Amino acid sequence: MPATPSNVPEPSRTDPALIRNFCIIAHIDHGKSTLADRMLQITGVVDPRQMRAQYLDRMDIERERGITIKSQAVRLPWAPKTGSNAGTTHILNMIDTPGHVDFTYEVSRSLAACEGTILVVDAAQGIEAQTLANLYLALENDLTIIPVLNKIDLPAAQPEKYAAEIAHIIGCDPSDVLQVSAKTGLGVEDLLDHIVNTIPAPVGVKDAPARAMIFDSVYDAYRGVVTYVRVVDGQLTKRERIAMMSTGATHELLEIGVISPEPKVADGLGVGEVGYIITGVKDVRQSKVGDTITSQNKGATEPLGGYKDPRPMVFSGLYPLDGSDYPLLRDALDKLRLNDAALVYEPETSVALGFGYRCGFLGLLHLEIIRERLEREFNLDLISTAPNVVYRVVMEDGTEHTVTNPSEFPSGKIAEVYEPIVRGTILAPNEFVGAIMELCQSRRGSLQGMDYLSEDRVELRYTLPLAEIVFDFFDQLKSKTRGYASLDYEPIGEQSANLVKVDILLHGDAVDAFSAIVHKDKAYSYGVMMAGKLQKLIPRQQFEVPIQAAIGSRVIARETVRAIRKDVLAKCYGGDISRKRKLLEKQKEGKKRMKMVGRVEVPQEAFIAALSTDAEPPKDKK
Numbered sequence: 159m160p161a162t163p164s165n166v167p168e169p170s171r172t173d174p175a176l177i178r179n180f181c182i183i184a185h186i187d188h189g190k191s192t193l194a195d196r197m198l199q200i201t202g203v204v205d206p207r208q209m210r211a212q213y214l215d216r217m218d219i220e221r222e223r224g225i226t227i228k229s230q231a232v233r234l235p236w237a238p239k240t241g242s243n244a245g246t247t248h249i250l251n252m253i254d255t256p257g258h259v260d261f262t263y264e265v266s267r268s269l270a271a272c273e274g275t276i277l278v279v280d281a282a283q284g285i286e287a288q289t290l291a292n293l294y295l296a297l298e299n300d301l302t303i304i305p306v307l308n309k310i311d312l313p314a315a316q317p318e319k320y321a322a323e324i325a326h327i328i329g330c331d332p333s334d335v336l337q338v339s340a341k342t343g344l345g346v347e348d349l350l351d352h353i354v355n356t357i358p359a360p361v362g363v364k365d366a367p368a369r370a371m372i373f374d375s376v377y378d379a380y381r382g383v384v385t386y387v388r389v390v391d392g393q394l395t396k397r398e399r400i401a402m403m404s405t406g407a408t409h410e411l412l413e414i415g416v417i418s419p420e421p422k423v424a425d426g427l428g429v430g431e432v433g434y435i436i437t438g439v440k441d442v443r444q445s446k447v448g449d450t451i452t453s454q455n456k457g458a459t460e461p462l463g464g465y466k467d468p469r470p471m472v473f474s475g476l477y478p479l480d481g482s483d484y485p486l487l488r489d490a491l492d493k494l495r496l497n498d499a500a501l502v503y504e505p506e507t508s509v510a511l512g513f514g515y516r517c518g519f520l521g522l523l524h525l526e527i528i529r530e531r532l533e534r535e536f537n538l539d540l541i542s543t544a545p546n547v548v549y550r551v552v553m554e555d556g557t558e559h560t561v562t563n564p565s566e567f568p569s570g571k572i573a574e575v576y577e578p579i580v581r582g583t584i585l586a587p588n589e590f591v592g593a594i595m596e597l598c599q600s601r602r603g604s605l606q607g608m609d610y611l612s613e614d615r616v617e618l619r620y621t622l623p624l625a626e627i628v629f630d631f632f633d634q635l636k637s638k639t640r641g642y643a644s645l646d647y648e649p650i651g652e653q654s655a656n657l658v659k660v661d662i663l664l665h666g667d668a669v670d671a672f673s674a675i676v677h678k679d680k681a682y683s684y685g686v687m688m689a690g691k692l693q694k695l696i697p698r699q700q701f702e703v704p705i706q707a708a709i710g711s712r713v714i715a716r717e718t719v720r721a722i723r724k725d726v727l728a729k730c731y732g733g734d735i736s737r738k739r740k741l742l743e744k745q746k747e748g749k750k751r752m753k754m755v756g757r758v759e760v761p762q763e764a765f766i767a768a769l770s771t772d773a774e775p776p777k778d779k780k
């Protein structure tokens with residue numbers, strides 16, 4: 159029942175027994191945002207006239223792509239009609255979590271801020287790898303799980319089948335799985351009642367020094383960083399000075415409040431409360447997700463557990479197509495970093511591509527989002543080099559190198575090269591098991607186990623090198639399983655592997671942008687593929703240009719661009735000197751758009767085409 163404003167308790171005065179903190183975990187597109195919207199509407203915090211789809215997804219890209227990147231926390235008053243708590247207004251704090259593999263760390267922090275979670279599964283699709291991974295995270299955090307089948311209004315819904323599947327996985331009875339339609343609102347009131355009646359109230363020590371966990375921080379151009387916190391012990395009050403426990407940095411609490419669903423200022427936040435704080439810091443790095451906040455005076459000595467620095471897993475070079483945009487790119491990255499503690503970058507130069515930045519990302523989706531934001535919000539035209547993972551190279555003399563860029567791969571005597579590995583979970587209908595195994599085998603995967611979720615769906619567990627899945631693994635998996643398979647992975651360490659650096663040489667000069675670190679067994683095919691691609695893309699020069707792929711000094715593949723002398727004056731016999739000069743000037747103009755690699759002129763488009771990952775072979779040149 160929607161609560162009236164008069165009986166909704168103020169933050170900091172809310173009895174923890176009346177608070178329920180929960181989040182929603184779901185696979186992309188299973189309806190998490192729609193369900194959140196419906197809850198906002200049913201609890202009456204959003205005026206029906208102001209309701210718009212995906213109210214909580216604020217970023218344009220999120221709205222367009224329909225994915226949630228940043229979590230948000232919303233305070234919803236709700237008085238259940240059923241159960242032992244019927245009639246009493248409770249405060250539900252709903253934390254909307256991101257759903258993609260790249261943001262697992264953010265998901266795990268949002269989970270740590272809750273006592274319960276709603277597991278949303280599409281009634282027409284069943285559980286997916288991502289849901290499973292998040293479910294395991296929730297179980298590790300000891301959360302109460304409320305399983306929900308969504309979209310039961312769809313004609314293709316199979317609630318019985320998937321309820322049985324969920325019950326099998328979490329160990330409950332199929333009749334315990336709630337059935338809702340986030341679209342029509344069917345069953346959502348029951349779900350809200352269920353939240354109040356089954357999720358435990360938060361427990362914390364009221365008189366202890368304050369401890370609050372940061373589960374999200376967002377940069378706002380007008381207000382600086384807005385930090386979302388969950389108070390565990392004690393309380394935070396307006397105007398007090400607080401300290402960040404991982405760094406010891408102190409700040410004044412300029413504003414504190416709750417989101418419902420617009421920010422509402424409060425005097426403070428007490429035990430179990432979820433809300434936001436503003437301290438005037440300008441960079442999310444000063445307010446890190448997972449960190450513990452305490453009071454500067456008589457603060458806590460033990461931080462809450464679980465803080466981790468975000469670690470980039472995938473690196474790629476970003477270069478402006480137009481070299482004069484380089485300062486713009488730097489400013490744009492500086493701006494994006496204010497809102498993204500996981501983005502790292504440093505300047506880099508490439509013979510082929512000029513000045514740019516080597517950037518580190520949490521994963522491929524993170525890379526794509528940053529790239530898209532740079533192009534869209536800052537109007538930049540960019541070219542990115544093939545993504546690569548971080549390697550640890552140990553030399554025979556015992557020295558170690560961390561390699562984030564293939565061109566930095568050390569020469570000299572190498573003892574061992576280590577690459578990151580992940581535990582991958584793939585869920586698919588069992589008719590595709592053969593195709594999936596073949597794909598994983600070709601990517602150096604080793605099968606760890608296989609389980610049947612129901613009679614026709616399987617879970618496969620593989621250990622795979624991260625480098626083998628960052629590129630096009632997901633696309634391949636989708637195309638081999640007609641889109642039915644889902645994948646999730648988590649880093650589990652590193653392994654030593656037989657890896658080599660393959661250089662691509664034009665007329666004897668290595669082109670840095672094309673160097674790659676690949677497994678020895680695949681070096682030859684990479685070399686042949688790149689040399690073939692470039693042979694078709696590089697225009698003929700006045701001399702013969704060999705294109706070679708080499709490991710160290712050993713050439714493993716070769717193609718040749720034959721010589722031609724394009725004599726622009728050929729048709730111009732006779733005397734008119736001004737016409738000849740005009741033609742020569744025109745030829746010079748054309749040359750400006752070429753890059754020189756040693757003595758070879760290469761049009762920039764050739765680099766771009768060669769770096770693109772399109773499966774289509776490059777067109778033959780005329």
Ligand SMILES: Nc1nc2c(ncn2[C@@H]2O[C@H](COP(=O)(O)OP(=O)(O)OP(=O)(O)O)[C@@H](O)[C@H]2O)c(=O)[nH]1
Pocket residue numbers: 184185186187188189190191192193224225226256257308309310311312338339340341342
């Ligand atoms: N028919 C039907 N469609 C639904 C229902 N719930 C959600 N949808 C649709 O499913 C699609 C995905 O819903 P979202 O709420 O954006 O999914 P999400 O899980 O939040 O996705 P991410 O934000 O990417 O994690 C949208 O087109 C919704 O309109 C439902 O109960 N019934």
